[in-house]
Amino acid sequence: AQKVTQAQTEISVVEKEDVTLDCVYETRDTTYYLFWYKQPPSGELVFLIRRNSFDEQNEISGRYSWNFQKSTSSFNFTITASQVVDSAVYFCAYYRDDKIIFGKGTRLHILP
Amino acid sequence: DSGVTQTPKHLITATGQRVTLRCSPRSGDLSVYWYQQSLDQGLQFLIQYYNGEERAKGNILERFSAQQFPDLHSELNLSSLELGDSALYFCASSAHGLTIQETQYFGPGTRLLVL
Numbered sequence: 001a002q003k004v005t006q007a008q009t010e011i012s013v014v015e016k017e018d019v020t021l022d023c024v025y026e027t028r029d030t031t032y033y034l035f036w037y038k039q040p041p042s043g044e045l046v047f048l049i050r051r052n053s054f055d056e057q058n059e060i061s062g063r064y065s066w067n068f069q070k071s072t073s074s075f076n077f078t079i080t081a082s083q084v085v086d087s088a089v090y091f092c093a094y095y096r097d098d099k100i101i102f103g104k105g106t107r108l109h110i111l112p
Numbered sequence: 113d114s115g116v117t118q119t120p121k122h123l124i125t126a127t128g129q130r131v132t133l134r135c136s137p138r139s140g141d142l143s144v145y146w147y148q149q150s151l152d153q154g155l156q157f158l159i160q161y162y163n164g165e166e167r168a169k170g171n172i173l174e175r176f177s178a179q180q181f182p183d184l185h186s187e188l189n190l191s192s193l194e195l196g197d198s199a200l201y202f203c204a205s206s207a208h209g210l211t212i213q214e215t216q217y218f219g220p221g222t223r224l225l226v227l
Contacts, residue, residue, distance in 0.1 A: 033211060044114070045147075045202055045218040050210070091155055095210055098168030102155040 002027045004094050006103035021077040021106045023092030033095040034075045040088040082110045116219035124225045130191040133222045137205030144186040150199035193226045
């Protein structure tokens with residue numbers, strides 16, 4: 001069965017530091033999708049990125065970047081020059097056959 | 113504002129009761145998704161509807177059901193409520209599906225408390 005592990009339950013960094021959130025997944029499938037979502041303290045969920053299993057190119061969006069490595073079944077998320085507004089819970093998710101499985105989330109505290 | 117609306121924002125009810133949560137997707141979005149977030153179970157996908165038809169089913173209990181109406185709004189019905197059903201229920205919408213290069217937008221959620 002598929003599984004998503006976010007081993008870091010909680011991380012605290014000082015503003016402007018870089019931080020990487022780890023996501024490791026387990027699957028025997030060759031075709032699947034991976035996602036990252038953000039849940040700020042206000043509670044709403046925000047979709048950040050989708051990556052399909054055939055696209056191992058890293059992606060950068062402003063201060064956010066994602067490193068997908070199929071060989072290690074990881075889809076890590078890095079925030080560069082973190083800001084207080086980045087404080088949130090971040091969820092990694094696996095998707096295939098119309099089913100989505102979420103990791104437990106990593107709570108990120110950015111300290112001013 | 114994501115454009116996805118959910119009502120009510122909060123709901124307090126008793127065990128054994130039935131409630132209906134409502135979701136209006138973004139204008140033009142055909143897919144609606146329901147998720148449950150609880151302390152015990154974390155974030156779970158419940159069900160997806162696409163243009164009125166059930167598209168995918170996740171960890172949805174038999175006591176729960178959903179539908180999507182011709183105007184594309186969706187309702188999630190929770191019956192025979194138990195204490196463990198207390199959770200935040202999110203609705204999300206997208207133009208089509210999760211495998212297409214499009215963004216998924218979430219509503220603010222309905223917080224359900226079962227006493």
